[in-house]
Amino acid sequence: LEVRRALVKFMNKISLGNISKEVNFGWDLSSDPCTNKWEGITCDSRNQHVKNIVLDQKNLTGILDASFVCEATSLAVLSLNENEIVGTLPQEISNCRRLTHLYLRGNKLSSNLPSSLSRLSNLKRFVISGNAFSGQIPDMSRISGLITLLAERNQLTGQIPEFDFSNLVEFNVSYNNLTGPIPDVKGQFSSSSFSGNPGLCGVPLPSICPPSPPPPPHPVAKEKKVSYFIYLGYAILGLIIILLLVWKLFKCIRKKKSNSTPMDHNKTISSSGVTKTPKNRSEYSITSSPENSMLSASFEILSSPLANKLRFEDLLRAPAELIGKGKHGSVYKVNVDGVTLVVKRISGWNISKDDFKKRMQRIHRMKHPHVLPLVAFYSSKQEKLTVYKYQQNGSLFKHLHSSQGSQVFDWASRLAIASSLSEALAFMHEGLQNDDIPHGNMKSTNILLNDDMEACIGEYGLMPNNQDQSFVAQSDHSMREDDSVAITARNAFNMDIYSFGVILLELLTGKPVQASGYDLSRWVNSVVRAEWTGEVFDKSLITDGANEERMINLLHVAFKCINTSPDARPNMKEVAFIINSIKEDEEKSVSAFS
Numbered sequence: 183l184e185v186r187r188a189l190v191k192f193m194n195k196i197s198l199g200n201i202s203k204e205v206n207f208g209w210d211l212s213s214d215p216c217t218n219k220w221e222g223i224t225c226d227s228r229n230q231h232v233k234n235i236v237l238d239q240k241n242l243t244g245i246l247d248a249s250f251v252c253e254a255t256s257l258a259v260l261s262l263n264e265n266e267i268v269g270t271l272p273q274e275i276s277n278c279r280r281l282t283h284l285y286l287r288g289n290k291l292s293s294n295l296p297s298s299l300s301r302l303s304n305l306k307r308f309v310i311s312g313n314a315f316s317g318q319i320p321d322m323s324r325i326s327g328l329i330t331l332l333a334e335r336n337q338l339t340g341q342i343p344e345f346d347f348s349n350l351v352e353f354n355v356s357y358n359n360l361t362g363p364i365p366d367v368k369g370q371f372s373s374s375s376f377s378g379n380p381g382l383c384g385v386p387l388p389s390i391c392p393p394s395p396p397p398p399p400h401p402v403a404k405e406k407k408v409s410y411f412i413y414l415g416y417a418i419l420g421l422i423i424i425l426l427l428v429w430k431l432f433k434c435i436r437k438k439k440s441n442s443t444p445m446d447h448n449k450t451i452s453s454s455g456v457t458k459t460p461k462n463r464s465e466y467s468i469t470s471s472p473e474n475s476m477l478s479a480s481f482e483i484l485s486s487p488l489a490n491k492l493r494f495e496d497l498l499r500a501p502a503e504l505i506g507k508g509k510h511g512s513v514y515k516v517n518v519d520g521v522t523l524v525v526k527r528i529s530g531w532n533i534s535k536d537d538f539k540k541r542m543q544r545i546h547r548m549k550h551p552h553v554l555p556l557v558a559f560y561s562s563k564q565e566k567l568t569v570y571k572y573q574q575n576g577s578l579f580k581h582l583h584s585s586q587g588s589q590v591f592d593w594a595s596r597l598a599i600a601s602s603l604s605e606a607l608a609f610m611h612e613g614l615q616n617d618d619i620p621h622g623n624m625k626s627t628n629i630l631l632n633d634d635m636e637a638c639i640g641e642y643g644l645m646p647n648n649q650d651q652s653f654v655a656q657s658d659h660s661m662r663e664d665d666s667v668a669i670t671a672r673n674a675f676n677m678d679i680y681s682f683g684v685i686l687l688e689l690l691t692g693k694p695v696q697a698s699g700y701d702l703s704r705w706v707n708s709v710v711r712a713e714w715t716g717e718v719f720d721k722s723l724i725t726d727g728a729n730e731e732r733m734i735n736l737l738h739v740a741f742k743c744i745n746t747s748p749d750a751r752p753n754m755k756e757v758a759f760i761i762n763s764i765k766e767d768e769e770k771s772v773s774a775f776s
């Protein structure tokens with residue numbers, strides 16, 4: 183049962199954010215993975231142990247939680263090719279001790295490859311081509327049975343480590359950023375296995391490596407003596423520094439003991455005062471870095487009745503549940519003294535702690551009833567956290583695309599959502615234009631429904647203005663046409679408008695932005711061009727008797743927002759004005775009937 187539970191959790195995480203949460207491929211606790219043949223699973227001949235998990239091309243968009251999948255200790259094959267899995271390949275992959283085949287080709291995995299890969303001693307085939315892995319290739323030379331390593335089209339750096347090339351049958355590291363000389367491949371592989379790495383040199387590539395620098399001259403006895411004194415000096419200096427640090431630490435602990443009253447709110451506090459016992463560290467506990475321990479990080483509680491008694495220590499200690507992990511960070515649900523909060527740990531944003539602080543304070547001053555207020559934030563050089571109140575009604579995405587979605591939202595409520603969101607975004611754009619702070623990541627998962635089921639914009643301004651091209655390509659097709667477009671702040675405001683248009687399309691069609699085989703804006707465009715406009719609308723709206731003319735009017739607003747030429751898009755104020763007039767028409771017609 184334990185394994186079954188772990189596998190269900192693995193599936194929940196790997197299908198996180200998938201179009202329909204109902205699609206779990208038959209992986210549920212009430213059945214058995216082997217005898218009930220969960221999709222993608224094959225077991226041993228006695229139907230007792232899971233041997234293979236093959237979920238290629240299943241449109242999986244979540245994260246790979248190796249600690250869960252590796253609970254299936256007999257697992258030999260894990261194949262997740264051609265999905266859209268994000269996040270990292272976790273260290274825990276080495277818990278899958280019997281793994282022989284690991285296929286992750288064509289996903290969106292990133293960050294460093296785990297060093298624990300070297301412990302997968304049974305591994306034969308390892309394929310990670312077409313992801314966004316970075317950092318060095320770990321040393322896998324001790325995996326004697328490795329016959330395939332395909333890692334082309336990633337962003338790997340550093341030198342190629344030693345491999346037993348005479349055993350390898352397939353090897354490809356082309357189109358990365360590897361550097362240095364190619365090891366002796368014993369004539370096994372041609373240049374195509376290494377091309378596309380401008381920094382690589384040596385056979386079998388045509389580029390010759392520069393001669394290695396001459397060995398340092400033999401040290402003479404006198405030099406030896408001098409260096410002895412230098413080392414002694416360093417040792418003494420090191421000792422003094424250690425003593426100083428111990429003394430400082432001792433002083434800190436004493437100060438903390440004598441000052442353990444609750445912190446005032448509305449105050450910037452230093453993370454150095456945080457006690458972090460490993461037992462009660464939460465998953466997002468800040469990494470201990472020299473900087474964190476040096477009075478430079480700040481945790482700021484913004485004026486909110488919720489946060490009156492919130493202390494950073496409590497936040498760190500509270501049990502945290504990971505509820506989402508995307509390219510831009512992880513999201514945790516945390517319960518502190520009966521208040522449920524959401525903590526977003528932002529990743530991959532090279533913003534200084536002061537700039538982040540200023541930005542959050544600026545956003546916080548912009549209050550709008552349909553923008554989710556920040557409760558607190560934490561900013562250090564390495565870590566940026568934001569804290570919001572947990573919205574138990576979930577996201578617009580969840581309601582629109584779950585099985586009961588259409589019943590939750592009739593036409594009038596969808597129009598009301600469109601109107602309040604457009605007003606909120608117009609308000610934020612106007613107020614934050616001069617500060618260059620657009621939303622940056624408008625999408626239906628970031629629209630939260632409050633206790634009154636009113637839509638609020640969440641996570642405003644948690645993205646850099648110069649988003650990378652892959653994000654642009656995902657969200658704005660007009661930008662994809664010209665990859666060289668610099669993402670200026672103006673473009674970023676324009677992209678919010680584009681993304682808002684896509685949310686309107688979701689409201690009108692009840693369809694998610696992307697599902698296997700189609701992309702929402704292209705699909706809507708093609709249906710309308712074929713003069714089947716009525717076909718695009720959510721069937722439940724039609725059966726409810728929603729007014730088609732006003733739906734078409736709203737569709738036209740959406741089209742204006744997703745115009746392929748950013749300059750031709752209306753600004754949010756204009757969008758809000760048109761949507762409000764559609765809403766007024768609707769209200770007039772309803773009151774005329776009643």
Ligand SMILES: Nc1ncnc2c1ncn2[C@@H]1O[C@H](COP(=O)(O)OP(=O)(O)OP(=O)(O)O)[C@@H](O)[C@H]1O
Nearest residue numbers: 505506508509510511513524570571572573577627
């Ligand atoms: N304040 C909140 N209350 C309730 N649920 C929330 C809150 N904030 C975020 N969520 C939900 O948590 C999940 C994860 O959020 P996250 O922002 O990581 O998702 P995402 O928008 O898909 O990814 P990303 O923002 O990294 O592109 C989403 O389903 C989102 O709806």
